[in-house]
Every structure is written in structure tokens, then in C-alpha cells.
Ligand SMILES: NC(=O)C1=CN([C@@H]2O[C@H](COP(=O)(O)OP(=O)(O)OC[C@H]3O[C@@H](n4cnc5c(N)ncnc54)[C@H](OP(=O)(O)O)[C@@H]3O)[C@@H](O)[C@H]2O)C=CC1
């Protein structure tokens with residue numbers, strides 16, 4: 609690896625604008641045969657998405673991935689989405705029961721449009737075998753496999769049949785993998801994305817470490833087709849979990865999928881919990897993301913999302929915030 613950098617080490621270089629208004633810039637993306645308004649998907653975590661949010665996102669043209677932490681609800685969830693004429697997008701793990709679940713879906717002819725294999729260390733035979741199992745029983749589902757952090761892993765999962773791979777081990781806001789294991793892409797997630805994207809022949813989802821809307825544009829620049837985000841989507845009015853008040857301010861909890869709060873026990877804990885200040889309605893954030901990304905496209909001198917891929921960049925050795933707070 610030559611250049612190692614993360615989101616805040618990079619600035620994209622502006623090119624001459626070709627639009628009269630940022631509203632002319634098109635942020636939509638085709639991913640897995642469907643077009644979505646944004647190249648952004650809320651993380652498939654229990655404090656980020658639930659059935660209600662999934663319906664809201666699907667009805668309004670946004671991509672979503674339902675989490676896998678209430679496995680008994682998944683069949684009814686898929687049936688409900690299908691009954692509404694909406695895309696069904698679910699997550700699975702790799703344990704034995706998940707093999708039976710995939711077979712059950714096939715037997716009932718319940719075919720989710722998207723299935724995400726959601727595992728911490730995706731470069732493993734466990735994930736390769738699950739990709740093959742899904743492709744055998746549900747060949748028409750678009751399979752997203754992860755998480756990985758190397759070109760070798762991307763190639764192996766693609767060769768096993770994955771339709772997209774998800775890159776990011778340890779850059780998440782509530783992640784403690786980097787601290788507890790010493791491994792991962794924490795601190796160099798954007799460079800890892802670039803490294804993996806060069807090897808990929810199918811779409812990549814950049815997962816974790818997004819702290820500002822500008823990081824979405826940077827992810828696209830370095831090869832992401834889709835960007836998975838947890839912390840920026842936490843704390844909304846609709847977010848799962850209770851709102852509580854402290855010193856006159858409202859908060860919501862955001863915890864890791866490998867935290868004791870998710871697992872219900874302190875075994876192989878690699879995630880933590882934090883409290884996020886209340887952010888208001890989800891739609892306001894989605895609209896602001898779209899406007900900011902339209903602006904990014906205009907700075908790229910383009911009209912559509914892919915134009916961001918063409919811009920030059922510099923590696924800024926110190927933080928781009930120069931000691932200032934982000935907001
Ligand atoms: N993106 C990221 O950086 C990370 C994300 N997570 C999230 O946490 C959740 C739980 O993940 P995960 O623990 O994988 O899921 P599971 O608890 O479902 O474990 C999946 C299987 O993989 C095994 N496993 C887990 N980690 C490893 C490893 N490092 N090497 C070999 N086998 C392993 C587990 O066995 P056993 O438990 O016995 O080892 C289990 O059989 C997921 O939602 C995941 O996305 C967790 C950590 C990092």
C-alpha cells in the first residue's frame with residue numbers, strides 16, 4: 609500500500625461547473641437493478657432501522673437493508689413488503705439456522721430482491737458457503753457480502769457469487785474492533801476502499817466511518833457505488849429506541865451490533881453504546897444529504913453522480929477542519 613489516508617485527510621479538487629443550479633445535478637444511482645434517489649443506505653443495525661423506517665425508505669425511493677436481529681420477524685416482513693409492492697431487502701448471518709431460513713424462503717417462493725450477509729469478518733469460508741447456498745436456492749436475489757477490507761477478499765467473495773461486497777472492518781463510530789483486536793480499516797477506511805475498488809468487478813458498498821455528508825462524495829470518488837451509514841442516521845425522530853431527556857436536551861441510544869446491548873451477554877464484545885442528540889425527522893437529513901451531494905456533483909464539474917469519479921484530489925496531511933468543530 610502506497611498512500612494511506614482516511615476521509616478527513618482528503619479534499620476533492622473543484623472543476624468548472626456546467627450547471628446553472630445545483631438542482632440540475634442528479635444524485636440517483638442504479639444498484640442491483642433498481643434506481644434509488646441516493647447512493648446511501650442506513651446501516652442494518654437495530655438502533656438505526658426497523659420495519660416502519662424500511663417501509664418509509666422503500667416507498668420514497670431510497671435503498672434500505674433490514675437488520676437480522678429479530679430473525680423470527682423476517683418472513684412476515686418480506687410478505688408485508690411484497691404485499692405493498694415494495695422491494696424486500698433483508699440480512700442474514702451464517703449460523704446453521706440461516707441455511708434452513710434460506711431454504712424456507714425458496715420453498716415458500718418468497719424471494720427478497722436483496723440479501724445481505726452481515727458478518728464481522730466476511731473473508732471466510734462461512735460467508736463463501738452462505739453465498740453459494742443463497743445463489744443455489746434464491747438465484748434471483750442480489751447478494752451483498754461482507755464485511756471485508758482487502759482486494760483478495762473482494763475477489764474471493766465475487767468469485768463465490770456475491771453481486772456486491774461491503775468494505776469496512778472497524779471504522780464504525782460504535783466499533784471497538786480496532787482497539788480490541790488491533791485489526792481493521794479504522795483510520796484508513798477511504799484508502800482501503802480505493803484498494804478494494806481497484807480489484808472489484810462488481811459494486812462496492814463503503815461501510816462505516818462516514819462523519820459528514822462530504823464523506824459520501826469522497827466514497828463515490830474512491831469507488832463506492834453505495835455508502836452504508838450508521839451514526840449520521842442515529843437519533844432521529846423515527847429511529848428505534850426511546851427518546852430521553854437530560855439537562856433539557858433529547859437523546860437516543862446508538863449501539864453496535866456486536867455490543868453487549870445487542871448480544872445480551874458480554875462475549876466477544878466488539879461494539880459499544882453512545883447517546884446521540886435528537887436530530888428531528890429523518891426526511892430532513894435525507895433531503896440535506898441530497899442537496900449536499902448535488903453540490904458535490906456541481907463542484908466536480910458534472911451533472912450526475914458518476915462525474916465525481918473523475919475529479920482529482922489532494923491528501924491534506926493535517927485535518928481539513930484545521931482545529932474547528934464540524935458544526
Ligand atoms: N463492520 C465491522 O467492523 C464489524 C461489524 N460487526 C457487526 O456485529 C454483528 C455481529 O457480527 P459477527 O460476530 O460476525 O456475527 P455472529 O455473532 O452472527 O457470528 C457469525 C459467526 O462467525 C463467527 N465469527 C465471528 N467473528 C469471527 C472471526 N473474527 N473469525 C472467525 N469466525 C468469526 C462466529 O463464531 P464465534 O462467535 O464463536 O467466534 C459465528 O459462528 C454483525 O452485525 C456485524 O456486522 C462486528 C464487528 C466488526
Ligand SMILES: Nc1nc2c(ncn2[C@@H]2O[C@H](COP(=O)(O)O)[C@@H](O)[C@H]2O)c(=O)[nH]1
Nearest residue numbers: 651780781783816817838839864865866879
Ligand atoms: N466493530 C463493530 N462495527 C460495528 C458494530 N456494529 C456495527 N458496526 C459497523 O459500523 C457501521 C456503521 O458505522 P458508522 O461509522 O456509520 O456509525 C455498520 O454499518 C457496521 O458495519 C459493532 O458492534 N462493532
